[in-house]
Amino acid sequence: MRGGRHVAAVTDASFDLPAGQCLALVGESGCGKSVLASALLGLLPGNAQTAGRALLGGTDLLAADEKTLARTVRGRRIGLVPQSPAAHLTPVRTVGAHLGETLRELTGTRRSDLPRAVRAAAERAAFPADHLDRYPHELSGGLAQRAATALALVGDAPLLLADEPTTGLDRDLVHRTVDELRRHVDDGHALLMITHDLAAAERIADRVAVMYAGRIVELADADAFFTGPGPRHPYARGLLGALPERDFAPIPGMPPELGDLPVGCAFAARCPRVGEACTAQPQFTAGVACHHPSAEEPARA
Template sequence: MNAAGEEGDEGPVLSVRGLSVRFLLSGGRQVPAVTDVGFEVAAGECLALIGESGCGKSVLASALLGLLPGNAQAAGEAWVRGLDLVAADEGTLARRVRGRLVGLVPQSPAAHLTPVRTVRSQLAETIRALADGGVVTVEGAAERAAFPLDHLDRYPHELSGGLAQRAATALALVGDAPLLLADEPTTGLDRDLVDHTVDELRRHVDAGAGRALLMITHDLAAARRIADRVAVMYAGRIVELTDAASFFGEPGPRHPYSRGLLDALPDRAFRPIPGMPPELSALPDGCAFAPRCSRATSSCATLPPATDGTACHHPHLLEDLRA
């Protein structure tokens, strides 16, 4: 099998195949956090991965960067520029992947920043390590993420959550990595800064050949603003993968869970999805969404195949969506 995304070819920037993550607990128990996930992100593309908290989105991000805890076990493949991130050892991940092949905007920026060093110091060090001789200044890197220049000499504990998020975004953009992985990049930001942040992430993709963005988010407005495609995750699986324009516009999503996410928005029906997501340690054999789904039948006791990007026995048909 040929490695996907080799430098110079026309393949995807990121190709994920059969990725699964299990947490190994005491007594031999296993908790499946991500199950048989597959997708690609093409050059010049932004893929938004959405879903409720606890569905496995951030675990997937950690698996791509080799940042899973010690009791986690990953299987499958995730190729970037001819390198399988899942199979790579820690040395390879540290030298070649983090910051160089994959830039990370983390979900918890306060934990990502070094507490005893100023933002200026951390940006300067990152520029020396990753800028590869390019003309990059600390001030330019800060401005790119709308980080105020008069806060550069502050320490992380002196920053608000929103400022810490912008500092982490500035650090992630320094290396101009081919794949930018943004894990909840708009946490703690007001609407104007959300728009600025996601627009900058989008510009990063559009500014150079061979770049792509995987944005993990619960902010559907941010996803709608910049995404080309949308992947919807539920209970560790991708249940729908579709074009963003049709997902947010017409004809709309086909999976009942995806429609429920949109219907819960204040500018839509403002109707929450009934029930709660299942415990990952007690997933049913069939469709995990069936207990919350008004379309469920006895056939949902078996795992639905993914047909035309939708893993559902009873997806909404085009005539349903346009009614």
């Protein structure tokens, strides 16, 4: 609820994410990507409502109570790289203290082994060892991001949710962070990576889900999406076309407010292929929700 109105922040999101795969969830700000991640962890505000199922092993995350999520899910079965890492760090504890406590709690590391284990955990996320004694307010945005990544990787959780894990990093550190996350995937873990950075998504993802106005409008194999035959949904094609190394052409207009969605296709007002059929909501069929998708169908995910 927002201002007394019901806002459908995420609608009909459906996908599977097996071990050893990365799914990149992409789309403009405000389309519902982070809300989806928060729902999986039970971190939505108190007035939020959820429906459906989100299965992790035998646990339905949407039906689990707070005790179950806190004691057996967060950190242990799902690791989180939050979108605003500094806000998730305790302001009166150093990065090293954060890592040490997490190592003791999740891995049972002995106190005598903590200094070495803390340095190893920091190195894994390219966090400099000489900054471990710093407090969150002393970190740049990029350092806070790397600290959050280090903490998320400690427990080797089977599922990692990374919400904009490359924000504030230069391109070299983006590559290093993404490559470490990819190693985590290749070791048999699942990764849901929420990102605006399509170059990072291309480097790491096995599949790509494109979200617009609270709905997944395309789900495709990453190789087919980024190289050929390319996306099928006009919005997804516009996202790629906006990249500097491609057409560098912005998508015209602005996305609609989630609390005031138009009837029919939410992308119709910005779409170069809009037609009479677009006054009805398109169904998600063969990996795309569009009345006028590209004629070429990418390989199945």
